[in-house]
Amino acid sequence: MFHLHLRILTSALVRFLLIVYFSSLGEGARVRGFWDPTSYQPVAVFAFHSNAQSAGYVYGNITTRENSSPVSATSKATLVLLDDDTWSDQFHSIEEDDYNGTPCSVMQTVFKNCQDSQCRVDGAMAQSIPCTIGQPSEETTCHNSLPAAQFALPVYNINVPRLWHLSLVPCYCNQSQTSNCTWVNSTNENGELNYDIWLVNGNPNSTKTDFLYYQLSYESQYVSIILITYIILYLFFLLVLSCGHRGHSHTIIRVFIASILLEWLGISLHFLHLAIYTFDGAGILPVKHFGVVVDVVSQCMFMALLLLLGRGWTVTKVHLEHKAFLVVIVMYSLVDVGLTVTRLITTDPVTTINDNLSWETLVVLGLRLFILLWFLYELHLSYLQEAQLTRQQFYVVMGSVYSLWFLYLPVAAVVVSQVVPPLWQYRTYTGITVTADFLSYAVLSYLLWPSRGVVSYRYSRIPMDDDLSLLDYDSI
Structure with a gap:
C-alpha cells in the first residue's frame, strides 16, 4: 500500500515538473x-x-x-x-x-x-x-x-x-x-x-563562497537544512509506520498514510525549489507554490481524520452518522485551497519578504478555529457515549494534543509576524510549522498503533448492526 501511494505521487510529481519547467519564474537573487x-x-x-x-x-x-x-x-x-x-x-x-x-x-x-x-x-x-x-x-x-x-x-x-x-x-x-x-x-x-x-x-570574483547563502537573501538562508532534515525524518517515519500497520488496510490508516505522504511531498517540493535556487538564483517558483498547495491538502485530510476519530468512528461507533459533515469538510478544503492559491497568485515574490497575515491567511486561520470548536464538540459527545476507560482516555489525549495542533498555526502566525524580526520570520515560521506537524503525526501514530487496541481495524468484516463492544480489542 505504501509503495503504491509512493509510485502514484512520484509519477504525478514528474509530470508536474515537466509542465512547469519551461514556464518557471525567478524569485529574487x-x-x-x-x-x-x-x-x-x-x-x-x-x-x-x-x-x-x-x-x-x-x-x-x-x-x-x-x-x-x-x-x-x-x-x-x-x-x-x-x-x-x-x-x-x-x-x-x-x-x-x-x-x-x-x-x-x-x-x-x-x-x-x-x-x-x-x-x-x-x-x-x-x-x-x-x-x-x-x-x-x-x-x-x-x-x-x-x-x-x-x-x-x-x-x-x-x-x-x-x-x-x-x-x-x-x-x-x-x-x-x-x-x-x-x-x-x-x-x-x-x-x-x-x-x-x-x-x-559575497564577492562573485571570489572562489570562497558558502553556497548555502551566496544566492539566498538572508531570511531564506539555511531553511533548506530544516526541510531536508524533516524529509529524512518523514521517510524513516513512513517506513516504520508501513511496517507496523502491515496487514491493516482500514480506511483510517489509508487516510493517515496518504496525509503523511502529501506532507512529505509538499516539504520535498519546497526543498527542491530552494536547492535549485541555491545554484542558479532563480529556482522553480511554481514547484514551491505547488508544494504549498499539496501541504494545504495534507492539512485538510488530517483535519478530516481527526474529526472522524473525534466522532468516534472505529472507536465507539461502527458506522458514521450524519455523513453530511463530510460535505462540510470538502467545502472547507476547497475554500482553504482556493484562498491559498489566491494568496500565491496575488503575492509578488519580487517585492514581498513575508505575507503570513494577508487577508486570505486570516480567513483560513478563522476557519481553522471553527474546525477546532467542532472537533472539541464531537470529542465531548463521543466521550459521554463511551463506557470503556481506555477509550475515554483516548478521547482525552486526542482533545489535549490536537487542540494545541489546531491552535499552533494561528498563534504562530500572529506571534511571528508581531514579535520576530522580519528577517527571521520565514525560517522561524517554517521551523515551527514543520516541527509541529511532524509531532502531531507521531502522536497519532502512537495512539493508532495496532498493539494499543483502541481502534478496530477489523470491524468492516463484521455486520454493520453488530455491537462494537463485542470486538476483542486486546487481541489486536
Missing part, C-alpha cells in the same frame, strides 16, 4: 525582465549579510530592447539601491501613486550631489542606465568591473543583516546647468529596457 520606463518599478527585495572579508553585490546588464524605439545619446534612467530605512522614508508611497514626477523629486532629496554615473550616499546607491551593449558602464571607477557585467554595486559594512530595495527610476542626473545634480524626468526619452540582474551575498 536573479531577476530578469523588461521595463517600459514610464513609471517607477520595484525590481527586487534582498537582505544582504556578509563579513569584513566579503561584500554583497548587485551586478548585471541593462540594455535597450532590439525592437524598442531608439534611445538618444543623452537619455538615461537610473537603477537605485536603497536600504529599508531610506526606502521606507522616501520611496514607500511611490508605488501607489500615479507617476507625476514624484520619483525624480525623491531622487533629488536622496542624491543631492552626484559627480559620476554611480551616486553613493549612506544607505543608497544609484547607477546610470541603460548601458551600451557589449561595453561596461561609463566611469565605473569605484570598483573593478566584473566579467560579463556592465555594472556592479558592492554593498559593504553589512555585518548586521539589512534589507535592501532595488528599483528602476525614469530619471537621470543632469549636471549641465549646475555643479550639483539635478534629477530630470526621462519618461519620454527611453525605449523599453532589458534587465538581467544578480543580487548575491
Whole structure:
C-alpha cells in the first residue's frame, strides 16, 4: 500500500515538473525582465549579510530592447539601491501613486550631489542606465568591473543583516546647468529596457563562497537544512509506520498514510525549489507554490481524520452518522485551497519578504478555529457515549494534543509576524510549522498503533448492526 501511494505521487510529481519547467519564474537573487520606463518599478527585495572579508553585490546588464524605439545619446534612467530605512522614508508611497514626477523629486532629496554615473550616499546607491551593449558602464571607477557585467554595486559594512530595495527610476542626473545634480524626468526619452540582474551575498570574483547563502537573501538562508532534515525524518517515519500497520488496510490508516505522504511531498517540493535556487538564483517558483498547495491538502485530510476519530468512528461507533459533515469538510478544503492559491497568485515574490497575515491567511486561520470548536464538540459527545476507560482516555489525549495542533498555526502566525524580526520570520515560521506537524503525526501514530487496541481495524468484516463492544480489542 505504501509503495503504491509512493509510485502514484512520484509519477504525478514528474509530470508536474515537466509542465512547469519551461514556464518557471525567478524569485529574487536573479531577476530578469523588461521595463517600459514610464513609471517607477520595484525590481527586487534582498537582505544582504556578509563579513569584513566579503561584500554583497548587485551586478548585471541593462540594455535597450532590439525592437524598442531608439534611445538618444543623452537619455538615461537610473537603477537605485536603497536600504529599508531610506526606502521606507522616501520611496514607500511611490508605488501607489500615479507617476507625476514624484520619483525624480525623491531622487533629488536622496542624491543631492552626484559627480559620476554611480551616486553613493549612506544607505543608497544609484547607477546610470541603460548601458551600451557589449561595453561596461561609463566611469565605473569605484570598483573593478566584473566579467560579463556592465555594472556592479558592492554593498559593504553589512555585518548586521539589512534589507535592501532595488528599483528602476525614469530619471537621470543632469549636471549641465549646475555643479550639483539635478534629477530630470526621462519618461519620454527611453525605449523599453532589458534587465538581467544578480543580487548575491559575497564577492562573485571570489572562489570562497558558502553556497548555502551566496544566492539566498538572508531570511531564506539555511531553511533548506530544516526541510531536508524533516524529509529524512518523514521517510524513516513512513517506513516504520508501513511496517507496523502491515496487514491493516482500514480506511483510517489509508487516510493517515496518504496525509503523511502529501506532507512529505509538499516539504520535498519546497526543498527542491530552494536547492535549485541555491545554484542558479532563480529556482522553480511554481514547484514551491505547488508544494504549498499539496501541504494545504495534507492539512485538510488530517483535519478530516481527526474529526472522524473525534466522532468516534472505529472507536465507539461502527458506522458514521450524519455523513453530511463530510460535505462540510470538502467545502472547507476547497475554500482553504482556493484562498491559498489566491494568496500565491496575488503575492509578488519580487517585492514581498513575508505575507503570513494577508487577508486570505486570516480567513483560513478563522476557519481553522471553527474546525477546532467542532472537533472539541464531537470529542465531548463521543466521550459521554463511551463506557470503556481506555477509550475515554483516548478521547482525552486526542482533545489535549490536537487542540494545541489546531491552535499552533494561528498563534504562530500572529506571534511571528508581531514579535520576530522580519528577517527571521520565514525560517522561524517554517521551523515551527514543520516541527509541529511532524509531532502531531507521531502522536497519532502512537495512539493508532495496532498493539494499543483502541481502534478496530477489523470491524468492516463484521455486520454493520453488530455491537462494537463485542470486538476483542486486546487481541489486536
